[in-house]
Amino acid sequence: MPRPILATIHPQALRHNLEQVRRAAPDAQLLCVAKANAYGHGVEHAFQGLRAADGFAVLEIAEAQRLRALDWRGPILLLEGVFEPRDLELCSRLGLWHTVHCDAQIDWLAAHKTQVPHRVFLKMNSGMNRLGFTPERFRSAWARLNALPQVEEISFITHFSDADGPRGTAHQLQVFEQTTHDLPGERSLSNSAAALLQGTREAVRGDWVRPGIVLYGSSPDYPTHTADHWGLQPAMSLTSQIIGTQQMHAGDTVGYGSTFTAEGDLRLGVVACGYADGYPRLCGTGTPVLVNGVRTRLLGRVSMDMVCVDLTPVPDAQLGSEVVLWGRSPRHGSVLSIDEVAAAAGTVGYELMCAVAARVPVVSDEDALRP
Numbered sequence: 421m422p423r424p425i426l427a428t429i430h431p432q433a434l435r436h437n438l439e440q441v442r443r444a445a446p447d448a449q450l451l452c453v454a455k456a457n458a459y460g461h462g463v464e465h466a467f468q469g470l471r472a473a474d475g476f477a478v479l480e481i482a483e484a485q486r487l488r489a490l491d492w493r494g495p496i497l498l499l500e501g502v503f504e505p506r507d508l509e510l511c512s513r514l515g516l517w518h519t520v521h522c523d524a525q526i527d528w529l530a531a532h533k534t535q536v537p538h539r540v541f542l543k544m545n546s547g548m549n550r551l552g553f554t555p556e557r558f559r560s561a562w563a564r565l566n567a568l569p570q571v572e573e574i575s576f577i578t579h580f581s582d583a584d585g586p587r588g589t590a591h592q593l594q595v596f597e598q599t600t601h602d603l604p605g606e607r608s609l610s611n612s613a614a615a616l617l618q619g620t621r622e623a624v625r626g627d628w629v630r631p632g633i634v635l636y637g638s639s640p641d642y643p644t645h646t647a648d649h650w651g652l653q654p655a656m657s658l659t660s661q662i663i664g665t666q667q668m669h670a671g672d673t674v675g676y677g678s679t680f681t682a683e684g685d686l687r688l689g690v691v692a693c694g695y696a697d698g699y700p701r702l703c704g705t706g707t708p709v710l711v712n713g714v715r716t717r718l719l720g721r722v723s724m725d726m727v728c729v730d731l732t733p734v735p736d737a738q739l740g741s742e743v744v745l746w747g748r749s750p751r752h753g754s755v756l757s758i759d760e761v762a763a764a765a766g767t768v769g770y771e772l773m774c775a776v777a778a779r780v781p782v783v784s785d786e787d788a789l790r791p
Contacts, residue, residue, distance in 0.1 A: 428747070452635055539572055579611065580609065584617075653748075657748050675723060702722075703761065709727075
């Protein structure tokens with residue numbers, strides 16, 4: 421049999437989380453972000469739970485092609501626009517919306533021959549200082565686009581740098597509004613954090629919100645608020661099994677570097693999961709884990725293919741016992757938030773979702789329900 425590690429996608433959780441965003445940002449349309457292979461969940465698996473989206477936002481044309489192959493006929497936005505002129509032909513063929521963030525992309529559009537004018541999202545660098553036109557250059561970029569027969573409609577987009585923190589959005593919102601207030605077109609400003617925290621404010625909500633991490637069950641402003649606080653459900657569960665046990669005594673050590681030393685008798689379980697599966701190597705002793713639905717902790721360092729866990733709180737654990745590295749226990753229903761595990765590694769849930777390795781099988785828990 422294969423190793424018992426498995427990543428299970430929960431489409432019903434995606435549906436639930438999408439509705440939580442709708443409640444938080446009433447009257448806005450949702451461009452559900454499915455970049456990075458739907459944050460590691462798989463575009464095809466995630467689509468099962470996100471069919472009620474008003475549109476999708478992706479990074480690469482290949483992801484857009486996968487959505488079209490699933491018979492999605494609604495809007496798809498390329499968040500970074502096109503990377504070379506010939507991409508515009510695929511935008512025409514697939515009916516894609518695309519971001520325009522630099523002069524070169526306008527030049528390419530001006531030279532593009534198409535019978536179908538494009539909808540573009542003109543991006544403003546309102547303070548994050550990644551992509552986009554500065555406020556001083558934004559209106560001239562709009563004027564260039566507005567003069568092109570290749571452009572049917574111009575919308576406006578920016579990205580908040582601190583929607584999840586104390587600085588907030590006011591400084592960027594002010595710049596955006598001052599620059600665009602008299603320009604016609606729909607607006608897209610809010611990411612997950614802005615949608616949850618300020619979605620009732622029309623100026624922040626705009627016409628299209630772009631929920632990402634929130635759809636997949638991670639809190640965008642953790643640890644200030646948890647996924648439970650926002651009513652989110654995990655869309656991915658990474659599970660495995662106990663494949664061995666050891667009886668430890670006082671003075672015994674665990675794993676590479678002997679970073680954990682037992683203070684007394686302790687029963688240890690070995691789990692088929694390691695950093696080659698995408699589990700973060702920086703997780704150390706104390707990182708939470710569920711065994712048979714019971715919360716316990718990692719012991720020692722994460723190895724390439726294994727981690728060790730404390731079985732003291734789970735005396736009935738044995739070979740084959742269920743282990744949840746993050747997500748929901750399929751047998752017991754208990755939940756371990758991915759945000760807790762990420763925090764133990766000094767990172768964020770986004771990274772863990774996207775880092776699940778190719779050798780880990782990924783399934784949907786609704787696949788078995790199909791006729």
